[in-house]
Amino acid sequence: MYPSRFAYEAPTSLAEAIAILDRNGGEAKILAGGQSLVPMLKLRFAAPGTLVDINNIPGLSDHWLDKDGTLHIGALVRHEDLEFSTIIADSHPTIAAAAELVADPIVRTRGTFVGSVCHADPQGDWAATMVASGGQIIAQGPNGRRAIDVREFVLGPFTNALAYNEIAVEAVIPAATGTAKGGYLKLERRVGDFATASVAVNLDMHGDTVHRAGCALAGVGGRTIDANDAINGALKGKALTPENVEAAADAVAAMAEPRSDHRGSADYKRHIVKTFVSRILTNIANSEQKAA
Amino acid sequence: MTSLYNEVAADPGADVPTRRVSISVNGEKRTVDVEPRLLLAHLLRQGLGLTGTHTGCDTTNCGACTVLFDGRPIKSCTMLAVQADGHEVETVEGLASASELHPIQEGFKECHGLQCGYCTPGMMMATKALLEKNPDPTEDEVRWALSGNLCRCTGYQNIVKSVLWAAEKMRGDEGEEA
Structure with missing residues (x-):
């Protein structure tokens, strides 16, 4: 071909x-x-x-943290740059967790974070981490730059909000006001396949209390599913007790819009979403206890 | 030399715009006129006659076309030849010297790391990238690094053994030199 x-x-x-x-x-x-x-x-x-x-344009290949911890990802930052990054594990654990699960190791040497968000595949990993983390895309056009919230950037399957003469030059992902916690889990039949279901969870913790919770789903609907309100409603201002984790997992699973196909039945996929939310939150709760 | 898809068609259109690119292939500078849509895998195979790079799935899944691009593994069916302008490409032909197999090739031979051999060039180039970054990988790390390369014959067991064999041999060789 x-x-x-x-x-x-x-x-x-x-x-x-x-x-x-x-x-x-x-x-x-x-x-x-x-x-x-x-x-x-x-x-x-x-x-x-x-x-x-755009591969010959200088200045787009770096990712860096501002003084306040805001993460910037240039348009030519490859998936593996984030997989092997030494600066994002503590500040942006959701991004760090997803990096090694994107596509396969060879595709990761070449594919880019920003390109993946622009591609707006409903099964894309990075758009889900961006939605969960409250990220923005910086678009540059003839009239300068503008920042677009990712939820207004990904308009639908394979559709983004860029004007025809704009380039997505950077992704910006805010820092936690307290301690950043998060995770990303994906079920795939084999490495590199589209996700059966994926879950991105991002928490801003103030001590033992959740200050802000973010969540997004991929592979279980015709678009990246924004489950921020669902998880925030269940967890904001609360501790990660088993009861609260269960309530959050149920609330997020209710947001999924899975369809039965060769990757599994709708019920199965919804169950995976619930299990993944619960698993990510429980891991965070357990690591908090160890730290205390 | 010109590399166009029309060359294989009955009607070679004369007005196809081409672009001159210079690519270092296995250390040798090659200057070629290519049409922009030519894929790197096709330039290597049809244009330069380096048929060691295989095209398998043609959809970025199987990794049979893996080559090194500035030292990192890429799927050459998923890159345009024009994008390689000014860059270094290394194919499986670059592994062996005139009379000696590369330790990775030796490993695949010693450990029976291939059956039909279709995936082997891609496996070996992915292995080369892995061992350059991590000379002493665990079995898990080998499986992880090769997870973008599919093999439908071996069940992977002997491929993993081959890579571990090569890693050990290459560490030994370096030890001798030092």
Whole structure:
């Protein structure tokens, strides 16, 4: 298989890349890691007139923490950069937990965090971690930059809020006000398969009390499911007791919209969601006890 | 040399825009005119005649087309040849020297790490990337590093043994040199 014909541009600055997008009026597509786009080109699901390869633009390959702990992820940060990151384990445990579960180790050398969020696959791991963590995408266009809350960025399956002449240049994920806790669990039939169900949980703990809880689901609906209100309603201001964990897991599982398919029945998938929420929260509660 | 998909078609269109790229392949600089949609795997195989890189699933699953791109493993069916401009690519042909097998190849031979051999080039390149980063991997780490490469014959047991054999041999060789 090979893609249909396209014009190829490899700009060396963001301004140049944006100008190319602008000139092409919606017929151009950004190529970052290409681990979703190239297969789609080959399958002819996508046939853009122009491909704008941003891999030669400097300054997009880093991830860093601000003084207040806010995490920034540039548009060319590969999945494995986060998998082997030495700075995010404590500050952003949900992201750290998901990094080693994205696709397979070889795809992770090439695919990008920001590209994955832009791709907006309902089964995508990173969009789920972003929704659970209250992340934003920074879009840059001819008129400058704007920050878009991820919940307003992922509009539906394979649809994002970027204008045709904008590039997602960075993801920004806020820091916890207290202690960051979190986890990510994914059930897949084999490495690299689409998720049967995945759960991202992100907690901001003040001592033993949950100050803010975030949760999102992938693979159990036609979109990334925002379960922030469900988990926050069950846990905000409370401790991670077995009863509260159970209530949170039930509330989140009720948000899932699974469909029966070859990966399992709807009931099975909902059960997995409940089990994963409970498992992540229980692990956090147990690690808190050990620390105390 | 020009590399176009039309070359294999009955009607080679003359007006296909191409782009000149320079790629270091197994340490040798190759300058090629390619059409932008040409996949790296196809440039290596059809354009440069390096058929050691196999294309298996063609959908980014199986890893048979794994090559090293600036030292990191990538699936060459999922990268455009134009993207390799100015970069270093290493294929399975780069492993052996004129008369000697690379320890990874030796390991696959010693431990019967292949049956049909289709996945083997990809397995060996993924192994090379692993051992460069981690010269003394555990069995779990080997299985983890090769989890993006599918084998439908061996059941993986002997592949893992081969990698561990090669790791030991390569550590020994380095010890001798030191």
